[in-house]
Amino acid sequence: MTKKEYLDELKKELKLNNVDDIDDILEEYKEHFDFKLEEGYTEEEIAKKLSSPKEIAKEYVPSSAPVNKYERATKITGLTFLSIPAGMIYLLLWASVAVLGAFSLACVVTGFCLLTTINIAGLIPSIPYFPALILSIACFGLATLSAVGTFYSFEYIKQWGKVYVRWCKNVANNNHYPSLSKHPKISKKLASKLKFVAMVGLVCFVAAFIIGYFSMCIAAKSFEPWHVWKWFE
């Protein structure tokens, strides 16, 4: 059997046995083939040394006792009622991600308006160009920071949804499936890049905000430049 034949056969057998997380299991055997190939074995030799896909698939069927039907129905009813408030909270979490995303977008638009002095619907109050330029940098910094925040909260909330569904399945089926990690899979490389981007965003925001404020003060000759420029009148 070649590598592909073996993995296809294994996938078929795992499906027949209703095994969960098939991709994860296949990945492990794919890796096994890759390592052995590197050591100089042929695909046929490697497949021959492994147990047959049928036998392996059987090993992945959990040995937990079959669930009592009556007990299962009770649990599912309970879970259904629990899922109503849980679903609402989950929806709220998604809404807050959307709000954070919208905030990030709003920062981009504001920054863009300040930078180009295009005043959409009179949203930008009167301000000299130099502080406006600095404040636009602050806006972009805040936008970057909240974009990274949006990405992380999106990934986390997605993962928590999966964790909840898996937990429900496990309650109903006597811990039939492996529990999932509370953390989403974000590769180390991406995580360190995002961390860097977020730090740059934070520094830009804080520095530009402070400089922007004082340049406004100097331009208006007052610590409350918004009164001098009559922003709220």
Next chain:
Amino acid sequence: VNIQYKKGVIELCLLATLSKKDMYGYELSEYISKMVDISDGTVYPILRKLKADGLVTTYLSEDSGGPPRKYYSITKTGLKEFESDSKDWLDFVATVSKIIKGEK
């Protein structure tokens, strides 16, 4: 020795190995199959069961420079389980060898 018989012991061997250091799947598989005569790929389902039982966890690491590898590492529960199981096993083996040798 009977295959079913070995499987139970492999669980203990895997915990013992992981109690010393983290390893990725293939590394563990090779290590164990060199020591115990089992067909390749037998340890993967057992590792998965250990993970489902919360005795080991996995994490991805790219330390070796190549593609990210899934490393297995033992949990606190796993360590406790290993300590009590290995004691049971050693007692059991001692008793069995006594019986085999016909000591009283």
